[in-house]
Amino acid sequence: MIVLGIDPGLERLGWAVTTEERGTPRAMAFGCFLTQRTAAVEERLALLQEHVRSVIALHRPEVMAVEKLLFQKNVKTAIVVAQARGVVLAAAAEAGLGLVEQTPNAIKLAVTGYGAADKKQVQRMVQVLYRLAEPPRSDDAADALAIAFAGHAAATMLRRTGGGRGTLRA
Template sequence: MRTLGIDPGTAILGWGVVEAAAGQLALVAVGTLTTPAGMAQPERLRLLYDGLRELIARYRPDSAAIEELFFGKNVNTALSVGQARGVALLALAQAGLPVAEYKPVAVKQAVAGYGGADKKQMQEMVRLTLGLAAPPRPDDAADALAVAICHAYTSPTLQRLITEG
């Protein structure tokens, strides 16, 4: 089963596809969708939506997982990321994909075993889990893979595929 993980953002949206089969997780594809900084917000959101629809059609995931919004001190950033999440959720829903949402601390707990893991620890655990030579870059792509791995570890159906092969 394939899972599309998403780390939402308006400037950079990270995405990663992992497959649970034969008792393990494997990387299918990973990358980012980027939008120009000077572009109007509605146009940026349309680019993200179109890009996600293309990714869904190309990689045909069975499920999706997206990181929940982390409220920081910058309200404008939180609003912008919330809009990107909304566009991503719409694209996933229109594709008929079941979607799971995870708080950042839950992703860290599932992937690194510690809810306070830092970026380097998370990237190393993603690398080890997927058997990669180097951590995925940029950070947004690695974060999206971590969300997909979290879903694989916490979804009962995917857990069976990983543990039973």
């Protein structure tokens, strides 16, 4: 199963395409899409959606894993992340992908064994789990790899219990 993990954001959107070979997670491709702060919000959202569509077309994932948006103190930040998340979810629906949505704590727990892990702990475990020579340079790409890892585990469980390609929200 190929999973596309997304760490949504308007300025930086982390993405990772992963799979599993003989029980070992493998990172096929990952990175971070950037948008210009000076561009109009709608242009930035359209650009992000096009980037996500191109990754879907190139790698043909079966499932998209996305971090759930939790309440944030900064309302303005929450709104722009929600907008970016919306275009990502639209791209997933358009491509007919299964969807896994998990909270940041659930993702950290799946990757590190500790739901309150810090960024460095997540980056280190991503490096170990995917057998990367070095941690990803971008925090957003590292987060997307973590999201994909947790999403793969959740999607596998969903399929084994007869859930098919539906949406799993944890």
